[in-house]
Amino acid sequence: xxxxxxxxxxxxxxxxxxxxxxxxxxxxxxxxxxxxxxxxxxxxxxxxxxxxxxxxxxxxxxxxxxxxxxxxxxxxxxxxxxxxxxxxxxxxxxxxxxxxxxxxxxxxxxxxxxxxxxxxxxxxxxxxxxxxxxxxxxxxxxxxxxxxxxxxxxxxxxxxxxxxxxxxxxxxxxxxxxxxxxxxxxxxxxxxxxxxxxxxxxxxxxxxxxxxxxxxxxxxxxxxxxxxxxxxxxxxxxxxxxxxxxxxxxxxxxxxxxxxxxxxxxxxx
Numbered sequence: 001x002x003x004x005x006x007x008x009x010x011x012x013x014x015x016x017x018x019x020x021x022x023x024x025x026x027x028x029x030x031x032x033x034x035x036x037x038x039x040x041x042x043x044x045x046x047x048x049x050x051x052x053x054x055x056x057x058x059x060x061x062x063x064x065x066x067x068x069x070x071x072x073x074x075x076x077x078x079x080x081x082x083x084x085x086x087x088x089x090x091x092x093x094x095x096x097x098x099x100x101x102x103x104x105x106x107x108x109x110x111x112x113x114x115x116x117x118x119x120x121x122x123x124x125x126x127x128x129x130x131x132x133x134x135x136x137x138x139x140x141x142x143x144x145x146x147x148x149x150x151x152x153x154x155x156x157x158x159x160x161x162x163x164x165x166x167x168x169x170x171x172x173x174x175x176x177x178x179x180x181x182x183x184x185x186x187x188x189x190x191x192x193x194x195x196x197x198x199x200x201x202x203x204x205x206x207x208x209x210x211x212x213x214x215x216x217x218x219x220x221x222x223x224x225x226x227x228x229x230x231x232x233x234x235x236x237x238x239x240x241x242x243x244x245x246x247x248x249x250x251x252x253x254x255x256x257x258x259x260x261x262x263x264x265x266x267x268x269x
Contacts, residue, residue, distance in 0.1 A: 003198040004046065004215065007191075011052040013218035014043045015060065019080045021217060021264070027257050031265045033077040038268035045211045075269075098232060100175070101142070102161040103127055103135040105154070114154055121148050126230055128178050136175065138230035139164075172235055179229045181236065188241040191223055195245065199252050206259030213253055213260055220249050 009017075018034040036057075043053045057078070060066040068078045105118045115133075125145050127135035142160060149158045166172055176182075199212055224245050253260070 003194060006194065007219050009046045009048065009215065009218060011043070011048050011056040012060070013222075014046050014048050015039055015053060015056045015066070016080065017042060017214050017217050018264070018268070019066065019078055020221075021214060021260075023080055025253070025260075027261055028264055031261065032071065032075075032268055033079045035075050035077060035268045038264070039078070041267045042211065042214050046215060099139050099162065099164040100166065101127075101137045101139055102130070102163060103137070104159045104161065105133050106157055114152070114157070117152050118149070118154060118158060121145065121152075130178065136178065138232060140230050176231070176235060179231060181229070181231065184229065185237045185240050188223070188245065189239065191219075192241040192245050192248070195220070196248060206256075207263050209256055210260045210263035213256060216249065220245065224249075 018038050022028050022031070022033055036053075039053055039057075040050060043050065057066065061068060065081050066078055067081055068076050071077050103122055105115070107114050107118075119135075122135045122137075122145075125137065125140065127137040130136045139162070146155070146160070149155045166175075195216055199209075199216065204212075224242060228242065
């Protein structure tokens with residue numbers, strides 16, 4: 001199966017990929033910001049219809065997540081809002097995670113919407129259900145979570161317990177099973193093999209290399225960061241491929257600066 005069929009991109013991913021690269025890579029900072037032509041080029045490569053691209057751009061601009069302005073030649077340039085870009089920089093530092101978090105909440109039987117708000121918020125922060133009204137996660141920064149609970153007016157019914165370490169091997173096994181770490185490890189190893197094959201294929205020109213890098217970028221972010229559980233590194237399998245994925249992609253981008261810059265500059269005119 002073709003890589004792009006196995007790992008399809010959404011219209012949102014296609015729109016954000018060129019914008020993220022332009023802001024995140026220092027060697028692209030002095031080229032013009034992304035244009036509709038540049039976004040369309042990647043969209044066509046990903047099999048995304050032009051109408052879906054325009055709809056996504058309109059929606060993200062209305063939400064204040066993408067900004068735009070015309071340059072001196074009348075070409076509309078797009079960039080990520082700073083707050084959106086900063087959120088994307090937040091990654092999971094597994095090496096410094098030392099333990100786990102337990103989240104417990106208690107509501108009256110008729111407080112259905114309150115329970116739902118807490119459950120959805122916890123899921124968004126990567127928690128998994130451990131027992132009724134009890135969720136577990138690896139150690140994370142809790143400022144945003146607590147702020148959300150206060151915003152909902154639920155802080156008095158919500159409790160966080162920090163567990164700096166667990167020395168019970170059987171309990172650790174159960175926690176890792178709850179997060180399906182073995183399944184996640186297999187997924188990462190497969191993705192690593194597929195991405196290496198996709199990027200390293202011989203006989204392709206510089207533009208094709210650049211398109212493949214841009215295509216892979218949102219997949220790398222989603223699979224390697226967004227979907228990653230904040231489990232302390234010491235509890236993960238020895239063949240856990242996450243570090244290999246990050247290292248290979250970074251080194252590949254660094255070694256293809258010239259074709260990437262050339263492509264980006266040309267298609268965004």
